[in-house]
Amino acid sequence: MKVKPGFLLGLFFMAMLPAGAFAVLSEGSMSIYAVTTDGKGLVATLHLEIEPGNGKIWSSVTPLVGTSTQNAEKVAVSVANKLYRNGSHDYKFTIDSPASVVEGPSAGAAMALLTASMLTDRKIPENVSVTGTISEDGRIGRVGGIFEKAREASKTGVKLFIIPEGEAVQTVRLPEGVRSVNMAEYAPANWGMKVVEAGRIQDAMRFAFADINGIDANSSSSQAVPDFVPEKIGLPADLSEFKVLTTNYINETKQGIGEARNALSSSLLDDPQVTQSLLEVLNQSEAMISRAEILNEQNYLYSAANFSFLARVNAILVREVSSNPSLLEDNSTALDLKLSGLARDIDTFENDLSGNVPREGVEWFASAQQRFTYAKLALRKLRQAQSTYIVGATKQEQTDSAIKKLNDYSFAVAWLDVSKDFYGLVKEGDGHVRRPEALSGDANELLARAAKALSSLGKGGEDPANDDVKRRVDSAADELGTGWFESSMFDSASAAAIAQSQSLVEGKEHDELKKMLAERIAVAEKAISDSNAHAGWAKLYTDHAKYFMESADYYDDLNLQASASENLKSGISLALLAEETFRVSSRVSKLYEGLPPALDSAPLDTPRAARSPGKPEALPNNLAMYGVLAILFAFCVVLLVLLIAVMHSRSRASVAGLSPEEQRERARHLTAIDDYNAEISAHQEKLRSLRKHLKEGAITTAQFAEKSAQYAEELDALKEKLQAEIAGAKTEKSEEAPAEKHSEDSDAGSAGMQQEQAEAPAGDIEKPESEAAAEAESTEKAVKAGPARRQKGRRKRERPLTRGRKK
Numbered sequence: 001m002k003v004k005p006g007f008l009l010g011l012f013f014m015a016m017l018p019a020g021a022f023a024v025l026s027e028g029s030m031s032i033y034a035v036t037t038d039g040k041g042l043v044a045t046l047h048l049e050i051e052p053g054n055g056k057i058w059s060s061v062t063p064l065v066g067t068s069t070q071n072a073e074k075v076a077v078s079v080a081n082k083l084y085r086n087g088s089h090d091y092k093f094t095i096d097s098p099a100s101v102v103e104g105p106s107a108g109a110a111m112a113l114l115t116a117s118m119l120t121d122r123k124i125p126e127n128v129s130v131t132g133t134i135s136e137d138g139r140i141g142r143v144g145g146i147f148e149k150a151r152e153a154s155k156t157g158v159k160l161f162i163i164p165e166g167e168a169v170q171t172v173r174l175p176e177g178v179r180s181v182n183m184a185e186y187a188p189a190n191w192g193m194k195v196v197e198a199g200r201i202q203d204a205m206r207f208a209f210a211d212i213n214g215i216d217a218n219s220s221s222s223q224a225v226p227d228f229v230p231e232k233i234g235l236p237a238d239l240s241e242f243k244v245l246t247t248n249y250i251n252e253t254k255q256g257i258g259e260a261r262n263a264l265s266s267s268l269l270d271d272p273q274v275t276q277s278l279l280e281v282l283n284q285s286e287a288m289i290s291r292a293e294i295l296n297e298q299n300y301l302y303s304a305a306n307f308s309f310l311a312r313v314n315a316i317l318v319r320e321v322s323s324n325p326s327l328l329e330d331n332s333t334a335l336d337l338k339l340s341g342l343a344r345d346i347d348t349f350e351n352d353l354s355g356n357v358p359r360e361g362v363e364w365f366a367s368a369q370q371r372f373t374y375a376k377l378a379l380r381k382l383r384q385a386q387s388t389y390i391v392g393a394t395k396q397e398q399t400d401s402a403i404k405k406l407n408d409y410s411f412a413v414a415w416l417d418v419s420k421d422f423y424g425l426v427k428e429g430d431g432h433v434r435r436p437e438a439l440s441g442d443a444n445e446l447l448a449r450a451a452k453a454l455s456s457l458g459k460g461g462e463d464p465a466n467d468d469v470k471r472r473v474d475s476a477a478d479e480l481g482t483g484w485f486e487s488s489m490f491d492s493a494s495a496a497a498i499a500q501s502q503s504l505v506e507g508k509e510h511d512e513l514k515k516m517l518a519e520r521i522a523v524a525e526k527a528i529s530d531s532n533a534h535a536g537w538a539k540l541y542t543d544h545a546k547y548f549m550e551s552a553d554y555y556d557d558l559n560l561q562a563s564a565s566e567n568l569k570s571g572i573s574l575a576l577l578a579e580e581t582f583r584v585s586s587r588v589s590k591l592y593e594g595l596p597p598a599l600d601s602a603p604l605d606t607p608r609a610a611r612s613p614g615k616p617e618a619l620p621n622n623l624a625m626y627g628v629l630a631i632l633f634a635f636c637v638v639l640l641v642l643l644i645a646v647m648h649s650r651s652r653a654s655v656a657g658l659s660p661e662e663q664r665e666r667a668r669h670l671t672a673i674d675d676y677n678a679e680i681s682a683h684q685e686k687l688r689s690l691r692k693h694l695k696e697g698a699i700t701t702a703q704f705a706e707k708s709a710q711y712a713e714e715l716d717a718l719k720e721k722l723q724a725e726i727a728g729a730k731t732e733k734s735e736e737a738p739a740e741k742h743s744e745d746s747d748a749g750s751a752g753m754q755q756e757q758a759e760a761p762a763g764d765i766e767k768p769e770s771e772a773a774a775e776a777e778s779t780e781k782a783v784k785a786g787p788a789r790r791q792k793g794r795r796k797r798e799r800p801l802t803r804g805r806k807k
Helices: 005-016 067-084 108-119 146-155 183-191 201-208 237-265 272-297 301-323 333-353 362-386 395-426 439-455 464-482 485-505 510-529 536-557 561-592 621-657 660-696 701-734 738-759 769-785 787-798
Strands: 027-035 041-052 057-059 089-096 128-130 160-164 169-174 177-182 194-198
Touching: 027 108, 027 128, 027 146, 041 108, 041 146, 057 067, 067 089, 067 108, 067 201, 067 237, 067 272, 108 128, 108 160, 108 201, 128 201, 146 160, 146 169, 146 183, 160 201, 169 272, 177 183, 183 194, 194 201, 237 272, 237 301, 237 395, 237 536, 272 301, 301 395, 301 536, 333 362, 333 395, 362 395, 362 464, 362 485, 362 536, 362 561, 439 464, 439 485, 439 561, 464 485, 485 510, 485 561, 510 536, 510 561, 536 561, 660 701
Parallel strands: 057 089, 128 160, 160 194
Antiparallel strands: 027 041, 041 089, 169 177
């Protein structure tokens, strides 16, 4: 019998295929773990059924599976098929959990591992589990609650727990106190379970089917060094209020992170890459808030508050994008509405901060003004960015630009929140005084020094690394112009301190840095102890400078000199901050001593324009021309609207004599007239806002000219539509009965005369006194009943959602 060569070649390739290449496990399951809101571990069971099909993925509805979990299922199946494709199938996922709703992406790695094992006809061992997200390229992403999940897994018989790469080191609360532990060492010694890191799903597959006894957990996990955890320090009595504020802020931020996760779970985002990025941002937030809780517990309040602030910014960003994906659109109208809402909030709160100053809480009051100014300047920058277009940008570049704007918006919202928190510390206090004018000279001197320090930095302060210094200098200048001398002084002093620290540490060796930090801490501590002045920020900065000194010693002991040096540099910056802010606190306290109490606690009577020296009020000639033209145009439109409203009011008396069809058509015209009147009013409001933004410097001359021309064109179009509706109303009137026709024609003639008068110069309009009085009364009724009511309703509908504050 003759055998063909092709047949033998086919047999050879069939023999080379894996044994399970044509078999798929139809059912499989594995234990997965989650963490409840109160920090306790929770076990659930992930089930999967695979059957021949065309790639459909089904999710259980009991319990209800959220959007992010469903997305994780899709990604998991996609990843497993890319690596181990074995025919076309349908996939049915079920999660047995005591929860009524299963939500979150942290089961993504488990779904991918279970799917891949079943496609290769292998069953996951019952004593193996994994946690982590899964991305389209097979990477296992970080998740929160690693320690709690691993501990719960050990209680349910798991002997090998696979975690994302870089997650072995965890800072946790133990019976003996807060500690940083390496899970690769801690888990075997305390739970009898091995914990290994896996960067990709292929790594997880390799561990899942390996001999657990032969796995070296230490070598398979990254050689990360446990974080330095400082010992608990005492809390000065005058910082007890700040401790309460920080604790409340952390709790509110945790709630905000939960809201952001819920929003992302039910989001309509259709870009998997954006969704994955937001998940990573949220995971960072959870890690930062965990760090904030530990530092707050150890009484390192400054860093606890700072970590919590950054976590809140991330949570705001994720929540906003998840709730409204249209924010990612180029030149997003939704973002415009967000910015308008923030602007209203800022304008309202500015009045509270412009009043008399609490003598005992002046430092916290100045802190409120500083954060308020950061928010205000960020908003101004955002509005300028909204008018900037990226020509020829790719979709990814547009998305990146939108995310950058939303990140800046999130910072502005978070700064305003903090400002209100600081204001809450002092607003109920007694002993308000008027701000001493003697502080003006100090503020000017400090601002000049800070500006000089900024200009001495690399690239004249334009290097992104110097953004923090520049923000403080810009804020100090704005606060000085507003008359907020104390906050200007604190911002200038802190800017100078940060700039000075950058110059001092440049080129210094490790031992020099260590000596410098010790000297600076000693100087700050002596100054604070020798003075009776309130020095809240100076104490906070000094405590954290000492933390960095201890941290440097810790890394020195581990022969990690680079890490130690970075900690020393951070400590020097904070020690200088302590020195500079203490000088300001002392100066302010001295000037406020002995001041008589203010007779009232109302805002200062000096108009803001008078408190803004050096800011020109007059517009350049070309801007003035635009302003005058806009005002004249607006005046004519208003007059036209009022006169039309008179016609509208008078004409209603004859409606009763019309047929039902004529009444309906007439009503349609009148309603349309009211709507166009409302839109004209809205455009006038836009013109007023545009002039205000130009005066504030929020927009350029070119932007003002472009936008005002746009609004003028839109107003012309609205006028044409309004005229068409008026003409339609006239046609309806011409079809009425003879007796009524005379009356309606008189009104129509009156309306035509009124339109001509509206287009003529205001001084050419003359009316008998009695007619003018009757028309004024009719106009008032018409305006109240029509456009004004609709415009009020329109503003109410368009008001953007803003975050409420509990405090």
